Every structure is written in C-alpha cells, then in structure tokens.
Amino acid sequence: MQRTPEPELMDAPEQASAYAAADFSAGDQALIERIQALFPSGLGPRVLDLGCGPGNISFRLARADSAAEVIGLDGAPAMLQLAQQSLEKEPALAKRLSFVCLCLPSLALPKGCSGLVSNSLLHHLHDPLVLWQAIAQAAAPGARVYVKDLRRPPSPEVAEQLRQRYLADAPAVLQHDYLASLHAAFTAAEVEQQLHRCGLDQLQVAEVDDRYLEIWGQLP
Template identity: 55%
Template sequence: MERIVEPELMDDPLQARAYAEADFDRSDQAFTERFLALLGQPFGDGIVDLGCGPGNISFRLAAALPNARVLGVDGAASMVALAAEHQQRHPGAWPQLRFQQLKLPLADPAALGGPFAAVVSNSLLHHLHDPQVLWQAVGQLAAPGATIYIKDLRRPASAAAADALTERHVAGAPAVLRRDFRASLAAAFTAAEVEAQLAQAAQLWGAAGTPGTNWPAFTVAEVEDRYLEIHGRWLG
C-alpha cells in the first residue's frame, strides 16, 4: 500500500478532544513500561516528549520518574491546551512537568532547555510529511548517553489489511477516531522505510559537521500487529 500523507497537526478542537477522551490506557502504559525498561540507571535529568498530544505519555513519565523534569512538546495549540487543562485540574501532581507548543523543525533547540537525558515520541512520525525533522530534532535535543525511544504505527501491506486492523482495534470507537486511525495507518511508515530514514539522517548529521557527535545505531522492530518501535542510545 502506498503511503498517503495526512495533516501534520491535529489542531481541530473537536478532533483533539475526541483523541484526548479516547481510551489509550493499554498502549500508553505499554509505551511507558517499555521506555522504563530501556532507560536503565543511572538516569540524567530531563525527558522531552515530542508530539505529546494531550499529554498522555508525558503525565505517565512524570508520575513514574518524579525527580526528572519532563517537557511535552506539540505543534497543535488544541492539544497543548488540553494537556495544560488536565494538569491544572490536578494542581501539584506533576510539579516537574511542563508543556510547550512548538512545531518541528526546531529553529532554536536551546530554547527547550536541553539537552535531555531521554527523547521519546509516540505516534508523531506518521504525521510528518518530512520524517527527517524528527530525526534531526532527536540529534539536537539528546544529551550524550541519552535514551531514545520512538513508537508509531506501521503501514500495512494493503488497504484490505488496513481495513481489518481498523475493524479489529477501533470498531467501537467514535467515527472521528475510526477515520483518524485508518488515515494514520495509511500515513505510517514501514520498517524498511524507517531504516532508510535513519541512514539518511546519519548522512545529514555527519555532513553538518557537528563536533563531537556520532549518529548511533538504532534498533527498528515490528511490534504486535500494527506498531514499530525505534530505540537506541545517543553516542554524544
């Protein structure tokens, strides 16, 4: 199945709220547990969550690592507003967590307060028309030794397979979520495409001549029936 891009931002207020109110507990918890398993110890200061949406992952990370500052970043004002709204309903629950609206590519990475000991992203990659903006942001924000963990959908082989996944996983969801899930499957990348992206990112990073840094070897793996995960440790 050929890739069909979708809008980069989920900035429609109704769409954003439907996403925020959906039940992603199982997948969000799986993401968090997998990241914590990859993290290891000791852990430096700071996690940045790229494409944080309404903050599902950011809140879980802040709860799991109360001594680490966590920054959730999203380009959609509606999503960041929902994250801030949830945080305001629970004053003092996550004092080390903040959210910022910012769209990739990063014009000024230092403005985010990095570098960070971990860079994570859940379901951002498939939204990007140019995936290199994510991989370059990873390099710009990661501290030496940082844990990198990216998870996203993967594109199925055919439209029929995409329809079957939609029926299997979101048949009972509101229409807007069923539509978005099906569109996201079509916009997602295959493992081979991500491998090629990372090879290109390494070339671009090397060509930029960034002193003292080397692009790491990332592991790209298919997970369950619809996900990809990409992880590695920034060499610095």
C-alpha cells in the same frame, strides 16, 4: 501500498476532544513499562516528549520518575490546551512538567535532553527526517531514545481489517483518523533508511505486533 501523507497537526476541536475522551490508558501504561524495561536506570533528569498531544505520556513519564523534568512538545494548540487543563488538576507536577507549543523543525527546541520519547508522531510528518533531526538536535550526549509509531500495512484491505479489529466501536472521527494514519505510516525498512540519513544508525528498529514499530537506543 504507497504512502499517503495526512495533515501534520490534529488541531480540530472535535479531534482533540475525541482523543482526550478516548481510553488509551492500557497502551500508554504499556509504553511506559516498555521504556522502563529498555532503560532500567531511567531516562535521566531532562525528558522531552515529542508530539505529546493532550499529554497522556508526558504525565506518566513525570509520575514514573519524581526526579525528572518532563517537557511535552506539540504543534497543535487544541491538544496542548487539554494538556494544560489536566496539569492544573495535578499542581504537584507543575514544577517538573511543562508543555510547549512548537512545530518541527525549529531552532527553539529544548536542548540537553537526557531522554527523548515520541509516540505516534512520525506518521504525521510529511518529511520524516524532521523527527530524527529534532532528536539529534535536542539530545544530550548519551541520551536515551524511544519512539513508537504505526507501521504501514501492505494493502488498503489489511488497513481496513486493522480498523475493524481495533476501532470498530470508536467514534467516527477516531476511525477516520486511524485509517488515514495507517496509510501515512512508514515501514521498518523506510525508518532504517531515515535513521541512516540522519546519522542515527545506533538506534534499533523492530516490528511489534501487527501494526507498530519501535525505535530505541542510546546515542553516543
């Protein structure tokens, strides 16, 4: 099916609250363990989480490596407000974990990042090259990259089957957003073309399970 872009920012208060209240802990922990398996020596001293939302992955990255500085970046103030509220409950992380409100593209991106992570941002972007260009812009030499996102199913019928399979009992706002995200997602072939255009051919692309893409690798 053809791609149908969705709004780039999830900044409605009801969206932020619904995502903050949802339990994504199993998937979030699996993502951290996948990063650890791909990069056993870690992501290095300065890690950027692009599209961090309420900070779920940012917090886990900071807890997983007590020597790393982690920066969570998102363009939605409502999401970052929730992340900041959570950070106030973990003052021990305050010196190593911070959140920045910034929309891509931007010249104000943090620079010299040894690790770059993004979970479920790509499908929100009207221009997907913005993410890959941001990674190239923020990366230090030899940076490690891990991106996970939905992939677009072949038809609206398959998208509806995925909604029913995974979110049938979720709040209506999450079900609506999930279906829109599936329609807005990219295929593996499309992502490979994006990487080629941005000079990031060293990154690998793979289909995972019945709905995800993984993009990972180490930059020169």
